[in-house]
Amino acid sequence: MTDLHARHQAVLPDWLALYYDRPIEITHGEGRHVWDAEGNRYLDFFGGILTTMTAHALPEVTKAISEQAARIVHSSTLYLDRPMVELAERVATLSGIPDARVFFTTSGTEANDTALLLASSYRRSNQILAMRNSYHGRSFSTVGITGNSSWSPTSLSPLQTLYVHGGVRSRGPFAHLTDAEFIAACVADLEDLLGQTRNVAALIAEPVQGVGGFTMPPDGLYAAFREVLDRHGILWISDEVQTGWGRTGEHFWGWQAHAASGPPDILTFAKGIGNGMSIGGVVARAEVMNCLDSNSISTFGGSPVTMAAGLANLTYLLEHDLQGNARRVGGLLIERLRAAVAGLGIVREVRGRGLMIGIELVKPGTDEPSPEAAAAVLEAAREGGLLIGKGGGHNSSVLRVAPPLTLNISEAEEGAAILEAALYTVESAQAAQAAQDARTGPSRRAARSVPEGTHR
Known part of the structure; x- marks a missing residue:
């Protein structure tokens, strides 16, 4: 992937956004799943930005x-x-x-x-x-x-x-x-x-x-x-x-x-x-x-x-009444996600309709959007085998969940479990970092933030 990413950067605009620290090349798909060039299989909960509406390779x-x-x-x-x-x-x-x-x-x-x-x-x-x-x-x-x-x-x-x-x-x-x-x-x-x-x-x-x-x-x-x-x-x-x-x-x-x-x-x-x-x-x-x-x-x-x-x-x-399926499976998925994140400080709101669900992330204890948490959850979900999107008016602090409309209940449960684990992983990591920063103290954190070679 490193070679293709380098070629991408050499000939395409800098503003052409790519997901993930290590961008992936999706080579093929079937149903609600896709595979990357390294052979990894993912449950697709974003459908090429809500575009693969029914299923891959229908x-x-x-x-x-x-x-x-x-x-x-x-x-x-x-x-x-x-x-x-x-x-x-x-x-x-x-x-x-x-x-x-x-x-x-x-x-x-x-x-x-x-x-x-x-x-x-x-x-x-x-x-x-x-x-x-x-x-x-x-x-x-x-x-x-x-x-x-x-x-x-x-x-x-x-x-x-x-x-x-x-x-x-x-x-x-x-x-x-x-x-x-x-x-x-x-x-x-x-x-x-x-x-x-x-x-x-x-x-x-x-x-x-x-x-x-x-x-x-x-x-x-x-x-x-x-x-x-x-x-x-x-x-x-x-x-x-x-x-x-x-x-x-x-x-x-x-x-x-x-x-x-x-x-x-x-x-x-x-x-x-x-x-x-x-x-x-x-x-x-x-x-x-x-x-x-x-x-x-x-x-x-x-x-x-x-x-x-x-x-x-x-x-x-x-x-195949996919509107009805979106209502039934989407309703179950949104309630499953709301229950899963009830104790999480980084989740402000789970909202949506049918198979169009948003999870807004914030800094714990505040109403301040957290694009950093959204980016981290995106990465963690990908590591767990789930592709989702992000968006929102505050520098992309909302996770976007929009699977193909043929999604079944077992796939909805699998995706929800991966997303739940990713959210808890990120919240735990952020809490550990906050505790580390508290132990470090403001003066050492300030010193650490000064780039090497900078004179104060």
């Missing part, structure tokens, strides 16, 4: 890819594409959006880019409302609306972005309120913000913030927001890149937790639908989707091979 999907590739791999949107039309028909129906039109892209970033283009063109405005702690992609426009500074490398943007409270329930100035009071306070904040602006195009929001650490508002917040938005003619974009396709268990789409508002004006999706193939997309009612007054194509969006994969994957998901 026969139905690999067969569809192979058969389509044997016919034709690429044609572009300049020609009729049967798999694209068929998948669009199914997605349009599932979206809940009336008179829906679907545009396919190659990523969630590109899908959100397109949604912003539609909203700003439809409303003739470049003002966008976004949620604090949000993440919507790595393109120039989506970075400009991302409310998580760890993932926003520039303040330059073609859009004027205004940030709204509400995406994070358990932190911030409204955290102490009841759910009803929290919603009321966030709505009042939105009303106040709109009183100081003109002609906002859209609000874009993740029903569950993914990169932000699997945080979410109380059910009904976006329904309450929608009442305000509708009075101003402002569109609602639901970013379902991580929450779509039944991952949250209780609902097929994240917006359905706020169903009193009805479907969003625009819905974006990606990741899991392709089960690893590059598929993203936008759904909008016809008058919004068709508002662009210039020609456009997509060279790679909606390619025959990726559409065939998406159709096979969606069919498998629906026929």
